[in-house]
Amino acid sequence: xxxxxxxxxxxxxxxxxxxxxxxxxxxxxxxxxxxxxxxxxxxxxxxxxxxxxxxxxxxxxxxxxxxxxxxxxxxxxxxxxxxxxxxxxxxxxxxxxxxxxxxxxxxxxxxxxxxxxxxxxxxxxxxxxxxxxxxxxxxxxxxxxxxxxxxxxxxxxxxxxxxxxxxxxxxxxxxxxxxxxxxxxxxxxxxxxxxxxxxxxxxxxxxxxxxxxxxxxxxxxxxxxxxxxxxxxxxxxxxxxxxxxxxxxxxxxxxxxxxxxxxxxxxxx
Numbered sequence: 418x419x420x421x422x423x424x425x426x427x428x429x430x431x432x433x434x435x436x437x438x439x440x441x442x443x444x445x446x447x448x449x450x451x452x453x454x455x456x457x458x459x460x461x462x463x464x465x466x467x468x469x470x471x472x473x474x475x476x477x478x479x480x481x482x483x484x485x486x487x488x489x490x491x492x493x494x495x496x497x498x499x500x501x502x503x504x505x506x507x508x509x510x511x512x513x514x515x516x517x518x519x520x521x522x523x524x525x526x527x528x529x530x531x532x533x534x535x536x537x538x539x540x541x542x543x544x545x546x547x548x549x550x551x552x553x554x555x556x557x558x559x560x561x562x563x564x565x566x567x568x569x570x571x572x573x574x575x576x577x578x579x580x581x582x583x584x585x586x587x588x589x590x591x592x593x594x595x596x597x598x599x600x601x602x603x604x605x606x607x608x609x610x611x612x613x614x615x616x617x618x619x620x621x622x623x624x625x626x627x628x629x630x631x632x633x634x635x636x637x638x639x640x641x642x643x644x645x646x647x648x649x650x651x652x653x654x655x656x657x658x659x660x661x662x663x664x665x666x667x668x669x670x671x672x673x674x675x676x677x678x679x680x681x682x683x684x685x686x
Contacts, residue, residue: 420585421464425575425661425684427590427654428455428670430473430545433495434502437544447674454670454681455548461669467585468515468556470578472657473541474592474650478561480529481574484536485516489557492539507538507547512556515586519560519578526577528570529563536561541591560656566648568655569633575659588660590653594680595644601675613644614671614678621658621666621682628666632658654682662686 435448436455459465475494476482489511493503516532523530538546542559563570578588594617600606616638620631632655635641635648645651658666661684670681 420467420583423462423464423466423582423585423587425582425588425590425657426458426669426681427592427594427657427683428458428545428681429593429679430541430591433498434505434540434544436548437502437505438499450672451670451674451679452548455545458549462587464585466555466587468512468558469546469550469587469589470515470519470558470560470581471542471546471589471591472560472562472653473539474562474596474653475539475541476536476559476561477564477566477649478531478533479564480531481523481563482531482533482536482561483516483519484511484533484559485513486511486533486535486537487513489559490537491543492537494539505543505547507543507553509538509546509550509553509555509557512558515556515558515581518581519558522577522580523574526573528574528577533561545591562649562652566652568635568652569629571652571655572629572632572659575656575661578656579660579662582660588657590655590657592650592653594651594654595677596650597643597646597677600643601677603676607673607676607678609640609643610673610677612639613641614680615639618668618680618682621668623665625661625663625686628658657682658684660684
């Protein structure tokens with residue numbers, strides 16, 4: 418039997434448990450388009466993934482750290498939401514062997530690496546994937562960001578992890594292409610967010626050498642500091658891009674929830 422090579426994806430995980438509420442920061446349908454995108458994600462893949470490797474913007478460690486928990490618990494790392502959102506379930510299994518393989522690949526590339534035996538699924542993992550893979554049957558390994566948040570380092574991590582794609586592993590960067598919590602609903606935000614989103618989309622559509630150079634210098638983009646006062650929600654994109662091969666990436670989703678342009682990207686190289 419042959420294994421289908423998987424793409425890599427950067428997706429928006431929304432705000433808190435937004436897909437499982439009757440309301441969120443704004444009208445009840447604020448995240449409906451994002452939810453519909455996630456609903457269709459599995460069907461858009463070339464084959465069902467053998468496993469998922471998820472890099473969440475909500476986990477930082479001194480070194481890249483892979484979770485080797487066999488049965489990860491949910492981490493409800495949000496606050497101020499309705500009580501029922503703290504009783505959500507998503508019992509996707511872990512895969513310790515894949516976690517070890519992730520660590521081996523990163524170590525072989527000379528990157529700082531560690532293993533966590535017990536790390537669970539933070540909301541950057543379980544909230545979007547509960548929509549995209551509701552049956553929770555595909556094994557999932559999570560990988561932290563390196564605390565430096567160095568874009569070149571995370572691009573290198575993606576390149577090191579790219580062989581997993583040939584084993585049927587879907588590499589997912591879970592973050593937000595715009596993440597300025599104080600910027601939502603402000604009159605200046607739509608134009609600023611669109612300018613950054615246009616730059617990001619153009620960058621993703623570039624061949625890998627140019628893309629890597631631009632992403633490494635992302636702070637020079639229009640309104641970069643406004644779109645990301647702190648970059649932890651953008652850095653998962655670097656891992657997805659690094660693992661995405663040489664071909665240009667594509668934007669596969671776009672919306673403007675709460676007045677801020679937001680996009681998802683896929684790499685098939």
